[in-house]
Amino acid sequence: MIKSGRKWRNWSGVVTATPETVIYPLHIDEVAGIVKRCREEGLKLRVVGSGHSFTAIAASNNVLLSLDRMQGVLHVDHEACTVTVWAGTKLRILGELLHSEGLAQENLGDIDVQSIAGAISTGTHGTGVAFGNISTQVIGMTIVTGTGEVVDVTEKAQPELFKALQISLGSLGIIVQVTLRVRPAYKLRYDSSRVPLSSCLEQLDSLARGHRNFEFYWFPYAEPCQLKMLNETAEPVTPNKLGGYVSEVVLENAVFGALSALCRRLPRISPSVSRLCAAAVPTSSKVDYSHRVYATKRLVRFNEMEYNLPIEAMEPVIREMRERMASEGYRVHFPIECRFAKGDQIWLSPAYGRDSAYIAVHMYRGMPFERYFADMERIFLQYGGRPHWGKLHTLKARELRAAYPMWNPFHEMRRRLDPDGVFLTSYLQELFVE
Missing domain, CATH: 3.40.462.10 (FAD-linked oxidases, C-terminal domain)
Incomplete structure (x- = not known):
């Protein structure tokens, strides 16, 4: 745990925050303990990656948690063409790690400084009419919910929770591990x-x-x-x-x-x-x-x-x-x-x-x-x-609800996984609460 007081800025400098505490956990149990402590003390917790979102989606004046010390590949299945990685792994690093295994992601955006968890949570995308955003490459996740519970999620086992988690703005829990569908390396x-x-x-x-x-x-x-x-x-x-x-x-x-x-x-x-x-x-x-x-x-x-x-x-x-x-x-x-x-x-x-x-x-x-x-x-x-959830816009909860057919089911899931609003900062309240 690192006591802060220093101002945090996103990449463009348009968003600032002065967190009371910045934490760099090393393992999942530590993440779960931090969430439980924030819940008990009524603190707002946000996960910060590279700060490449232009909105205040990662900002908190209470607790910022960085997954920078939870990076790397955990498991590779060459036969199934899947890979499990720590959620803090930066896309640039992930690309080289996959390449060393003869693998690659099927599509990417034009910026590779984000963490894989940040890219998933905000709906980061590349281009191509045959390809979805990066979240569509995800086949499994391990998360820490707002109650500190560690949950493994797959589409087959928990289809509704999985669809809510694929792009969640970090409001359902802290993604700590990600399993991706990959393919053989290509030029x-x-x-x-x-x-x-x-x-x-x-x-x-x-x-x-x-x-x-x-x-x-x-x-x-x-x-x-x-x-x-x-x-x-x-x-x-x-x-x-x-x-x-x-x-x-x-x-x-x-x-x-x-x-x-x-x-x-x-x-x-x-x-x-x-x-x-x-x-x-x-x-x-x-x-x-x-x-x-x-x-x-x-x-x-x-x-x-x-x-x-x-x-x-x-x-x-x-x-x-x-x-x-x-x-x-x-x-x-x-x-x-x-x-x-x-x-x-x-x-x-x-x-x-x-x-x-x-x-x-x-x-x-x-x-x-x-x-x-x-x-x-x-x-x-x-x-x-x-x-785009990571880019500037002026919409609030009422307008957003009208644009998303699954808005209400998502928020029912959010209230279930984070009943005390540990992840619900003032900016997310503007997006989610009418």
Whole structure:
């Protein structure tokens, strides 16, 4: 146990907390004891991973619990292609550990600093119409409930609890171990190209369904957009070249970071910087093992809002966003990220019951984002949008209940597993309690 008093900040710096205590347990029994103590003393407990959520989902002014000392692979079943890991294992570490066993996850997002438990709890996703979010790869979990009970959960044995736990915002219990369905290691060919946004939208369905993983970035006030395609390949791994380093680290981070800092000082130049960045989109390709291709270095910090939409809404929403940007003239230069995901039956998944599009808007850290995000959110909501749980949004319990068919059963489960609200911080009360 480490006494605190120091301020905790999330990755972007938009969320802060001053926990009384920060704890780094080493084993499950210790986690259970901490939960029981918090329950007895009426303290609010949250688990913090890498702090990569943009909301206050991990914040607590009472007790923060980190699983950073509970990382690594516990068991590998090569015949069944499953692996059990400590829940604090960071995705970057997990990728290399699986690779050493000749295995890999079937899909990942473009950031790999999160813990596997954090990625599961917030509905983290990659892109690809054939793939669900990372939670759909889970086949079993061990949790510590709000009463300190240790419970093993599988879909076959406890189907309702399992569907509630797959995305739970950490409100049902502390996930301490995760069993994942994996696959043999594979290589991906990454291709980046630049096309007019109008051309991208005309070919949207064929692009999304014609590649294993497809996403695109479009820039406010600019016509060119970036297409990113990933496809499995047997080609040899591309040697590390200076050009790749210059593109990924120097241009996408150092130069973009300098331009972003300039936009913060001189916001009026943001549209011009956006057009400059659009014109500089690289045309390139590379081959590497999957976990090394999915991840993108993110050294320039920002705030983000992302919404899930019915897949057919992608094109009309983008056209409406463009019209609103033209009329309002927001001072923004960050591109908009557009991805796809297969629908699922996870109770609190934004992709529940529908094949989905995801659209994410960003603003450089330190620049005002409220009006821009609010206007984009209104458009998303007109098309049945559901917010990503780890990204900024303004919805409260009443609006969320209307968006999720399994909302009431989820909360019945939550009250059963955490009857005293140990995990129910003020931020979660805003989301869950009307």
